[in-house]
Amino acid sequence: MRGPFDKVFAGNEVAAKEDPPRCGPTVASSGHTVGVCAYPITDLSKFLRGSWDLARDIVGADGAVAGRFAGVGVFTVREGLLYYEESGRLRIGDRRSEATRSLRYRPERAEYCTVWFDDGHFFHDLRLDSGIWQVGHPCGQDHYGGTFEVFDSDQWRQSWYVSGPGKTYSLITRYTRLPRAR
Secondary structure, three states: OOOOOEEEEOOEEEEOOOOOOOOOEEEOOOOOEEEOOOOOOOOHHHHHOEEEEEEEEEEEOOOOEEEEEEEEEEEEEEOOEEEEEEEEEEEEOOEEEEEEEEEEEEEEEOOEEEEEEOOOOEEEEEEOOOOEEEEEEEEOOEEEEEEEEEEEOOEEEEEEEEEEOOEEEEEEEEEEEOOOOO
């Protein structure tokens, strides 16, 4: 039986290091059965707001972990948008550096939002009222296929399988809610 942090991308199996509690199979929007806990989210802004510990594995086509990112992602509400800012340490092979990323989540309805890059270009949509969502994003000759999985009110995962003429890799990011500051 597959655990919630096991995922198959185009025949390449990628397993994360830490598994949340095991759950039964769930049918994703693509019609494929995946082993995840489908924890429905009916209010995305409420769910995402706050600070998240994040751990991202960069996995090569051969299934080996080629790099890791560890840091914090923070969702804050400003001007009707959810601003997402992440920062942390990136390690690829022997190279280490600081890394950041920013996105804007535009709530369209309580359970649905669109996600935009800093520069205003559309990235993807997001709807988690079933606890799982799959998206695609073309980028030049490359294709990014994403899966979002919610395990409970404090844990979720974002997985991207990237393929193109010169690249094939996966990005698997595990998010765990950090306690609110008092």
